[in-house]
Amino acid sequence: MSSVRTSRTRLLTTAAALAIGALSLTACDDGSGVRAEDASPSTSSNASPSASPGSGSSSHDDAKTGADAKPTADGTAAPGNGKTGTGGSGGSHKSGGKAVTCQGSNTKTVAAPLNRPVNHMLLTVTNTGDSNCYLYTYPAVQFGEAQSVPPVIEASKPQAVVTLAPGESGYASVNLSAADGSGTNGHTVKSLTVHFQGRTADEDVPSAAHPSLPAKGVYVDDSLKVTYWQQSMDTAIDW
Numbered sequence: 001m002s003s004v005r006t007s008r009t010r011l012l013t014t015a016a017a018l019a020i021g022a023l024s025l026t027a028c029d030d031g032s033g034v035r036a037e038d039a040s041p042s043t044s045s046n047a048s049p050s051a052s053p054g055s056g057s058s059s060h061d062d063a064k065t066g067a068d069a070k071p072t073a074d075g076t077a078a079p080g081n082g083k084t085g086t087g088g089s090g091g092s093h094k095s096g097g098k099a100v101t102c103q104g105s106n107t108k109t110v111a112a113p114l115n116r117p118v119n120h121m122l123l124t125v126t127n128t129g130d131s132n133c134y135l136y137t138y139p140a141v142q143f144g145e146a147q148s149v150p151p152v153i154e155a156s157k158p159q160a161v162v163t164l165a166p167g168e169s170g171y172a173s174v175n176l177s178a179a180d181g182s183g184t185n186g187h188t189v190k191s192l193t194v195h196f197q198g199r200t201a202d203e204d205v206p207s208a209a210h211p212s213l214p215a216k217g218v219y220v221d222d223s224l225k226v227t228y229w230q231q232s233m234d235t236a237i238d239w
Contacts, residue, residue, distance in 0.1 A: 101205055102133035102164060103196040109209035111192055113218060114173070114237065121174040121218065122237060123194065123211070125229075127164035135162040135170045135229035137197045143220050144189035150174075156227035156239045163231075171236035172227050176220045183221030190217040 100106065106129035114120040123141075127133050138152040153175075162170045177183050194209040230236040 097131040099132040099134060099163070100129070101196065101198050101203065102127065102135045102170070103205050104194075104207035104209040106131075106133055106207075107164075107209065109194050109211045111174075111194075111211040111213060113176075113214065117173075117175075117237065118179050119175065119177045119219075120237065121176055122233065123172045123174060124169050124233070125164070125171070125194075125209070126169040127166050130166055132166070133164050134199070135164060135196070136199055138226050138228045139172050139174075140195035140197060141174060141226055142193040142195065143218075143224070144187075144191055146189075149195075150224040150226055153225055153227050153239050156230070158228055158230060158235075162229040171230050171233045173236045173239055174227075175223065175225045175239070176218055178221060178223040183223040186219060186221035188217040188219050189213070190215075 102125060106127065108126045108128050110124045110126075112122050112124070114122055123139055125135060140149045142149065164170050177186060190213055192211055192213055194211065196205045196208065197203075198205045227236055227239045
């Protein structure tokens with residue numbers, strides 16, 4: 001009996017020891033082997049590197065600044081907020097100095113024959129300078145070798161002087177010939193000179209414009225006349 005008790009006691013002791021060992025160790029399911037149950041989670045092989053709160057903000061801000069950068073006048077990039085500036089919209093421009101008289105040196109003039117009204121041509125003058133310019137009275141046009149300036153349609157006189165900001169255009173129409181064929185001395189011309197006028201007759205406006213005409217030229221007769229300069233194209237072609 002005493003040997004049986006001794007064997008039983010040994011078995012119980014061995015079982016208790018095994019139970020204690022099982023409590024102190026667990027098996028990892030991820031194949032990393034056996035680890036201590038009280039091991040710190042930070043020692044796990046799956047733990048990600050720690051980052052300080054501000055470690056990612058600098059590069060993010062730098063990237064944002066680069067994306068929002070807008071060019072300055074000298075071509076370099078300056079930080080911006082990506083929003084449109086307050087320098088105007090829709091192609092409008094600010095004047096860079098005191099207003100001057102429009103003339104050939106600070107404008108571009110285009111002459112385009114019109115289908116309607118018939119026998120008419122539209123003159124378009126665009127301010128290419130950096131200051132406002134004034135289109136006074138009407139264009140003094142010279143077709144070919146003509147020695148005289150055609151008359152102006154007095155009824156087309158606007159209430160105010162046409163003012164062009166940089167990039168803006170003014171207009172005048174030219175009645176080339178009588179629509180009913182009643183004009184006299186009709187002939188074809190292939191060159192045009194547009195002289196600009198000043199605020200007063202004494203003002204010297206030396207620079208004229210020389211817009212191109214169609215290769216075949218345009219037909220004019222003694223009924224040739226022009227409108228005053230107009231602020232809008234629609235008003236110019238009404239005459």
